[in-house]
Amino acid sequence: MGLATLKEVLAGTRAMGYAVGAFNFNGYEDAQGIVEGAVAKNAPVIVMASVSAVKYIGLRQTAGLVKGIAESVNIPVCLHLDHATDVALIKEAVKAGFTSVMIDASAKDYETNIRETKAVVDFARIYGCSVEAELGKVGGKEENIVVADASATFTDPADVTRFVEETGIDALAVAIGTVHGFYKADPKLDFERLEKIAALTSCPLVLHGGTGVPVEDFKRCVKKGISKINVGTELKATFSDAVRKAVAANPESEFDPRKYVGPVKQACAEVVKGKIDIFGCAGKAWRV
Numbered sequence: 001m002g003l004a005t006l007k008e009v010l011a012g013t014r015a016m017g018y019a020v021g022a023f024n025f026n027g028y029e030d031a032q033g034i035v036e037g038a039v040a041k042n043a044p045v046i047v048m049a050s051v052s053a054v055k056y057i058g059l060r061q062t063a064g065l066v067k068g069i070a071e072s073v074n075i076p077v078c079l080h081l082d083h084a085t086d087v088a089l090i091k092e093a094v095k096a097g098f099t100s101v102m103i104d105a106s107a108k109d110y111e112t113n114i115r116e117t118k119a120v121v122d123f124a125r126i127y128g129c130s131v132e133a134e135l136g137k138v139g140g141k142e143e144n145i146v147v148a149d150a151s152a153t154f155t156d157p158a159d160v161t162r163f164v165e166e167t168g169i170d171a172l173a174v175a176i177g178t179v180h181g182f183y184k185a186d187p188k189l190d191f192e193r194l195e196k197i198a199a200l201t202s203c204p205l206v207l208h209g210g211t212g213v214p215v216e217d218f219k220r221c222v223k224k225g226i227s228k229i230n231v232g233t234e235l236k237a238t239f240s241d242a243v244r245k246a247v248a249a250n251p252e253s254e255f256d257p258r259k260y261v262g263p264v265k266q267a268c269a270e271v272v273k274g275k276i277d278i279f280g281c282a283g284k285a286w287r288v
């Protein structure tokens with residue numbers, strides 16, 4: 001089918017009450033596994049490369065890898081650059097074929113966030129690429145971006161309308177109490193705030209920090225207007241666990257690397273299938 005844009009995969013999510021899963025990957029095995037999980041559920045899927053994943057794999061390699069995977073399946077696959085702060089890198093990603101990018105200027109003041117985001121949108125439009133931006137600050141550690149608990153701030157609904165209208169973004173990441181990484185205690189999500197934000201804009205809303213969010217909280221978020229849910233850390237842990245198990249299960253004489261990293265595909269696919277069922281996007285591939 002080839003790559004789809006974020007705008008395409010999120011169209012109709014609010015109206016039909018489901019969210020599309022967005023999963024971070026770091027190499028071939030987890031990227032392939034994520035897409036295989038989505039194929040098994042006939043769901044659209046967003047595969048996300050963080051800036052450090054792009055630096056690890058290579059920008060063109062990342063784009064080529066996911067483009068090849070997308071072309072070999074019959075579901076819509078969106079290739080998204082996650083949490084980028086460097087506009088030069090974003091432009092390179094757009095040119096390399098990413099179909100969605102996140103400009104994360106959430107650490108900057110409101111006016112700068114608007115200005116930088118709008119500049120990225122204007123550039124991305126030329127290539128038909130979608131753009132996500134963030135208002136408020138999601139706490140925790142996302143690769144190189146660390147937001148201490150004290151400086152995490154929830155999205156102010158008063159900022160939303162102007163931000164969405166002036167920037168022309170395709171999706172808005174909101175900070176409502178989730179954090180990146182593993183939770184020390186169950187997150188306390190501000191559903192009232194989410195409801196207020198959703199009432200102010202029809203722009204698809206994004207929930208970051210999906211790892212460890214209880215199932216019922218996910219479902220409430222989707223019901224109240226979340227269209228895209230990011231899951232990263234859980235897949236990293238799944239990748240590493242699968243390799244550890246494979247190393248333990250094979251004799252030292254086994255030197256075929258596929259015996260060690262191959263099981264990552266199935267393990268990641270299983271995690272993705274579970275999330276797709278919770279997010280309600282199984283069987284929605286036809287919509288795009």
Ligand code: 13P
Pocket residue numbers: 024082083142179180181182207208209210211230231232233234
């Ligand atoms: P987690 O690593 O907490 O799942 O968050 C992922 C994320 O939001 C990526 O942007």
